[in-house]
Amino acid sequence: MTPTDPEPEDASPPTRRRPGGRTARIRRQVLDAVLAELGEHGYDGLTTDTVAARAGVHRTTVYRRWGDVGGLLADVLDAASDDDWQPPDTGSLEVDLTALNQEIQTALTAQPPIVTALIAASFRSEKAAHAQQRLWEDRYARCEIVVDRAVRRGELPPHTDARRLLIAATAPLYHHLVLLRTPLDPQLPGQAARTAALAAGAGAFAELPSASDA
């Protein structure tokens, strides 16, 4: 592959018939290169050219398929939903939420800081911001089963707003680790989970609005 010889993979019939084939492989190479560049250099070091070079893919392939850095970041975030991740299922709401928060804390404090770099990038690119929103929406939607199961076990009242409960449980992790930038606190995942579980038990997330008393 030379700089003046764009890859013709999009026009190649075998590629079209094999979604796990060359097109998928090139996508994986390019998205891996985005993650590696982002982890090493942050958003400011990210260009379609450096990504193409690292991926061993022609630059026009990157331009044509992803457009710009925002398009690359958006595809990284969209690709993150192409998995079979499921939330923890331990038989207890508080323990499920604690385990979920531990996953979030691990992701937000990992080195290289890929997840926080993607969040930071979402302030630079509208495309990345929308993809980041889609990813969170996907993750929170998948987590609703944690609340549904607690309702079925009788741990929570039937009309519990799962999304509000999940936000209450997880928001302190993001607030501390992304915005306040406080040092890692091993107790935080469990404390935030316990807070949300206690609030839920006290009716904080009841869906029927019985509280206009504020």
Place this chain on the structure above:
Amino acid sequence: MTPTDPEPEDASPPTRRRPGGRTARIRRQVLDAVLAELGEHGYDGLTTDTVAARAGVHRTTVYRRWGDVGGLLADVLDAASDDDWQPPDTGSLEVDLTALNQEIQTALTAQPPIVTALIAASFRSEKAAHAQQRLWEDRYARCEIVVDRAVRRGELPPHTDARRLLIAATAPLYHHLVLLRTPLDPQLPGQAARTAALAAGAGAFAELPSASDA
């Protein structure tokens, strides 16, 4: 004032004796210009030159005193603590927290989006990040009296971790409005306040660690 005639205000004895005088006035002009430029053009449109021009101050004054864009943003954030802001005091923990959250929601959804632009800038500049941390630390420290008062009124047990309660109450606002970018929800301030108050009543922020049951 001409481009080749830096202002000599730092060397002028009367300025040194009057902290509310020329030095303070120039600082105010420059910081107002930073806010205006940030609101109109965001971080990417912010340069020491455009700030100096807008403030009607010589560019070398800006270079000498603030160094760079990060220094300007840090001083904007530090200056935000130079006020007599106090948290609401309504006689009820939940109502105090609701009013506090309404202030946060108003700030995070204001147009031009100065507060969110400053938060976004904190991902671009270490100086701005540290100043943003100092500002939040100042605000949360000032808010602890809300919890102290609730303890004195008997609304909360004596050993309540004020900071954890305040984070639980406010984190959903930041999570929704800064990270998840969900549409403004007028119920959110009250719901997040009520959640934290209910959790507090259920012992979620008790300082003596009686819960190692996760």
